[in-house]
Amino acid sequence: MNVFVTGGAGYIGSHTCLELLLNGWNVTVFDNFSNSCSQSLDRVEKITNRKISLIEGDVRNTHDLTLAIKSSAADAVIHFAGLKSVGESNAFPVRYYDNNVTGTISLLKAMVANELKKLVFSSSATVYGTPEKLPIPEVAPTSTTNPYGQSKLMVEKILSDVAKSDDNWKIANLRYFNPAGADESGLIGENPKDIPNNIMPYISQVAVGKLRELSVFGGDYDTHDGTGVRDYIHVSDLAKGHLSALKYISNNEAADFCSFNLGTGKGVSVLELVKAFEKASGKSIPFDIVARRQGDVAACYADPTKANKVLGWKAELDIERICQDAWRWQVNNPTGY
Ligand code: NAD
Ligand code: WQD
Numbered sequence: 001m002n003v004f005v006t007g008g009a010g011y012i013g014s015h016t017c018l019e020l021l022l023n024g025w026n027v028t029v030f031d032n033f034s035n036s037c038s039q040s041l042d043r044v045e046k047i048t049n050r051k052i053s054l055i056e057g058d059v060r061n062t063h064d065l066t067l068a069i070k071s072s073a074a075d076a077v078i079h080f081a082g083l084k085s086v087g088e089s090n091a092f093p094v095r096y097y098d099n100n101v102t103g104t105i106s107l108l109k110a111m112v113a114n115e116l117k118k119l120v121f122s123s124s125a126t127v128y129g130t131p132e133k134l135p136i137p138e139v140a141p142t143s144t145t146n147p148y149g150q151s152k153l154m155v156e157k158i159l160s161d162v163a164k165s166d167d168n169w170k171i172a173n174l175r176y177f178n179p180a181g182a183d184e185s186g187l188i189g190e191n192p193k194d195i196p197n198n199i200m201p202y203i204s205q206v207a208v209g210k211l212r213e214l215s216v217f218g219g220d221y222d223t224h225d226g227t228g229v230r231d232y233i234h235v236s237d238l239a240k241g242h243l244s245a246l247k248y249i250s251n252n253e254a255a256d257f258c259s260f261n262l263g264t265g266k267g268v269s270v271l272e273l274v275k276a277f278e279k280a281s282g283k284s285i286p287f288d289i290v291a292r293r294q295g296d297v298a299a300c301y302a303d304p305t306k307a308n309k310v311l312g313w314k315a316e317l318d319i320e321r322i323c324q325d326a327w328r329w330q331v332n333n334p335t336g337y
Helices: 011-022 039-048 062-072 086-091 093-113 147-165 199-207 235-251 270-281 305-311 319-332
Strands: 002-006 026-031 053-056 076-079 118-124 170-176 178-180 214-217 232-234 257-262 287-290
Touching: 002 011, 002 062, 011 026, 011 039, 011 235, 026 062, 053 062, 062 093, 076 093, 076 235, 086 093, 086 147, 093 118, 093 147, 118 147, 118 235, 147 170, 147 257, 170 235, 178 235, 199 214, 199 270, 199 319, 214 270, 232 235, 232 319, 235 257, 235 305, 257 305, 270 319
Parallel strands: 002 026, 002 076, 026 053, 076 118, 118 170, 170 257, 178 232, 214 287
Antiparallel strands: none
């Protein structure tokens, strides 16, 4: 079986390519390297001893994308390509709508031109906005507070309309909670270009001495220790979720458009995360509790029952393991790829 992976050189994409290759899929990656580099895929090839077919291009270029899909003889597409920084999306909304929404529309056109209608999409728990109840099930109301989240919600709506229009579409909409960690080889991992926005790479860089201290955004939330609570999911578990979703849309006639939470179901606070990272790394993580970050919610964690039951997928790796693997990647690659 052949899979076409947009944005496959990125953080989640590279880990998913690894898992696909290990499970016998042939992989074509289509990426413009706006937030990645081809070294991640060289390393995936090294770990798996298998080849990836790599095509450099932008998903908004429908012509190139159509030809690339054709040459891959793909049976399905996984669509990771997009921009993901909430703060940047507030400053450059058009850039976000263009990459994430126009990019997906372009992909849908290229898929139709190739009569290919099986798609796995990277959505985000950000579409749940401020959750009314915890843990969050897929049927919870959706809302967003920033252009990034809005772009994901718009794409979800487009995909659900597309699936309604034609029974041949099989679309798995995966809502990731907080992806973290790295492959256990220590060869691939998260590689932020600038100062990280997300907590896990930030903590790693404090531990390795690149950044001075962590600012903990808010100590007065209504949570057990006052700091923000999130559902950190190991990127290797997340990668496996994509294979389960691919199997589901390939084997299930009734799949049409289906949303799945990919999370552990467990909430971990910022202070618990700091402690777990200190234990895994043997380093102390200096921190200062500062004001809340605008737009942050107190707590957000998944009800993953639907993915457990319908996809037969479950996150296996805990926060200790996430921290150990993130640290191994950081120590072995202090300057990234
Ligand atoms: P990433 O930035 O590491 O990977 C995205 C990849 O897409 C990069 O390789 C980038 O070069 C490529 N890309 C971006 N725009 C493109 C374009 N127009 N054409 C071709 N390639 C393009 O990000 P990631 O963390 O691996 O995230 C992958 C997907 O998962 C994204 O859609 C993101 O929104 C979504 N997601 C990420 C998180 C997270 O916390 N990492 C959480 C929820 C959802
Ligand atoms: C986690 C916790 C912060 C940094 C974001 C996106 C979401 C998804 C995942 C793409 C929160 C706290 C953080 C720091 C801190 N991405 N924190 N100091 O905000 O849950 O989710 O990434 O789809 O859409 O919004 O992740 O890692 O930024 O924050 O105290 O320097 O860590 O307040 O409680 P978040 P995060």
